[in-house]
Amino acid sequence: MRLQHLLYLSLGVLSISSCGVTKNARHQEIPFDEGIKKINHVVVIYMENHSFDNLYGEFKGANGIANVRKGDFLQVDENGKAYQYLPEIPRNNSFPTNLPNQFFNIDQYVPSDKATPDVTHRFYHNQLQINGGKMDKFALYNDSKGLAMGYYNTEKLPLYPFAKAYTLCDNFFQSVFGGSYLNHIYMISAAIPVWPDAPSSLVAKLDANGKMIKDGVVTPDGYAINHVLSRNKPYPAQSDTSKLLPSQTMPTIGDRLTAKNVSWAWYSEGWDDAVAERKNNFAYNHEPFLYFANYEDGKEGRQHMKDQNDFIKAAKEGTLPSVSFVKPGGGNDEHPGSSAVYSSEQLAVNLINAVLEGPNAKDALVILTYDEFGGFFDHVNPPVVDRWGPGSRIPAIVIGPFAKRGVVDHTPYETVSILSFIEKRWGIDPLAERDKKANPFRNALVFK
DSSP: OOHHHHHHHHGGGOOOOTTSOOTTOOOOOSOHHHHGGGOOEEEEEEEOSOOHHHHHTTOTTSSSGGGSOTTTTOOBOTTSOBOSBOOOOTTOTTSOSOOBSSOEEGGGTSOTTSOOOOOOOOHHHHHHHHGGGTOOOTTTSOTTGGGGGEEOOGGGSTTHHHHHHSEEESSEEOSSSSOHHHHHHHHHHSSOOBOTTOOGGGBOEEOTTSOEEEOOSBOTTSBBOSOOOBSSSOOOTTOOGGGSBOOBOSOOHHHHHHHTTOOEEEEETTHHHHHTTOSOOOOGGGOGGGGBGGGSTTSGGGGGEEEHHHHHHHHHHTOOOSEEEEEOOTTSSOOTTTOOHHHHHHHHHHHHHHHHTSTTGGGEEEEEEESOOTTOOOSSOOOOOBTTBOOSBOOEEEESTTBOSSEEEOSOEETTHHHHHHHHHHTOOOSSHHHHHSOOSTTTBOOO
16 A cells, blocks of 8 residues: 555544644654764655645644734735735636635636646745735736635645645745745755856846846846756757856755765756757756756766656665655646646655655655745745845655654744755755754654
8 A cells, every 4th residue: 555545544643733743743862963863865855836825824733824814915016005806817717807815725716636827936026025024915026916825725735644644844935035946056055156247138127225127037246046047968959058057166965965975866857858858848947956067967976967767766676875856847846837736746745655665764854845935925924034035935844754743843944954954964064154054854853
């Protein structure tokens, strides 16, 4: 019997208390810094573009939409006036034109096995949507308008049994504002890519207060913050190389792991096909090591970039490296516009089960999270750390024999908490201040 089915059977004995801890939660007997040495395989599954409220807003015991009072966070227009109805959702006639100005359930109009339109999730837009903590301009600064306020039936999600049975983090934030490309790179480097001589057509224009006048790929002071592909191959045929990001040279977690002789790999769906220039579903902006000089074609670091099929094979055979990053491809990664939630999560379930049913399960830790919010509303105002973020709140599920059972963990985390954990486990120097200070899932794990 597959683990997912076993989890469904076990849910009845898992009851989350008001503080998010089950009555039968195991007592932590070994200190965290010692206990983490029991974990020899870390698997990070990186899905796409959903806020916490969008997927887990209905999760019992979590800080979700039940904690929002009626009338809070009414969406407003450019003049600050509340909409009577949410702005009409374009590119899809399944949604009514008179949706109330509040949360609404997407499933009643578009089932989770069907894709919805994409939702705007760029660097400056994310900040405008948050609007200084008022959280009231998601519908305004969004090409999909009212769709930003939609959420899914949490208990119908394929990943829900894992969130219920293990640890769901409900105070986990994407480390930087904006979209997939930037959050992927930050997740492995805790740094923002630089492009000081970018074409002027790609540079954003801001007013004296730093508010966006014209969106762009690069900030006025030369940081590449929005969607751009790398000049390192592979990249799509017919690409204008003058508009591709030059190789970056700052250190990455891959460099650190290699220096420590710790085995690791980044597994992308469609990677082998992309390298061979065959038709593929590889998402070029979702392989962050592709942007770095140490991983150019012909460099030694290239051996760490592998296909998702290699991960499944290694998980089943018990030959996983110490650290695995797993990235489903376009159409399977839960990205609105190109992927359906249900089928994408079912793939994620299969990836998790490959680990938990394989020979490496006994000392494995699986962290499933999302690169960013995808433009969807979340009612929790992100903490202010620096000019880059953190951005919006996103789901994260901690799974495996060392994860607390049936717990909602309210501890503040961010994407580079993943870096922090890896660094602490293998005695690696932090890459930057953000990962140095991030909580490495101390309250999500228990060791005996």
